[in-house]
Amino acid sequence: MEKIITQCSSCQAKFKLGGDKIGKKIRCPKCKGVFVVNEIGVQAKPAPVPRPELPQPAPAPSTVETPPAAPSAEEPTATPAVEQEVVPLKDRPRPLKVADFFETQHTRFLPDQADGVNAHISYDITGEGGGQWTLIVKDGRCEIQAGGDPSAKTRAKMTAKTYLKLAQGKLDGRVAFMLGKIKLKGDKASVATVRGCFKVPEI
Template sequence: MWRKSSLGFAAKRRPGWSRLGNSHFLFLTKEEQRMTTIQELFETMSGAFKPEAAPGVDAVIQISLTGEQAADYYVTIANDECKVDEGKYESPTASLTVDGQDYLDMVSGKLNPQMAFMQGKLKISGDMGLLLRFQSFFDLSGLG
């Protein structure tokens, strides 16, 4: 079926599957979809940092992801700046270990971090007060 577009010329109606957005994402395996999302999350964290939410914070948070998308990242917050690196930090201020999908669910609000901790899905060590505030240091509202 042809219809007039907003630009004033006729355009063929696109099939329904093409209007789903990020259609290339549909052709990835579930593992590739999760890995892409994990990578996107950590790639966007520095830009999503809100320095006004973390005044005076000087810390390194180690995030160890387990499961299908196992990976290690550490987040350095100092001088109102945030830097994310892949790998393990020798002596972080605080650390957390969690399944990669559970971490995405916590960041997107689908899983309560306190419930994850109580259910044994989330293991933490170090400065617990810092970890309780950690998520508020970022605006990741576009995720999930």
């Protein structure tokens, strides 16, 4: 409880009382006179003395060795694709093969002549030096793919000998078809249409 300092109104003696005595009548222990307790001062509580902090023990050294960090693997730098130069037909070894004509066909493409042409032809060339290729001419562009395409609108089948004659202009396509040297399925008109989209090869 908070202590107060009061003073006797008769003998002016000062003494301490509990704070709950304020406003009450008490008898002065010195002069025995009765007076009403009035507060003339408050005894401040002594400030608490801070306790000294005990030094904290140093952490024990860890006996577990931390493994060294693994070196980060550097991401491989992407190497830009290098487009292989196409060897012209005239510089290729003889005799020329069917693959030579298909591999160089895009170099003979005439975009101005392909306006409105939409052809998708799968070639099946039989016999020695044959194979399968797919020709796509669409939106003024030409694409040659190795391998056949069962979804092609046109499928053409002939021997390697017949194809080489056609490619070199030694055999007319309509004559070859009438003689049964070319077998066509699907959109037959596409075969004749695409012939005008390519230059005659220089061999």
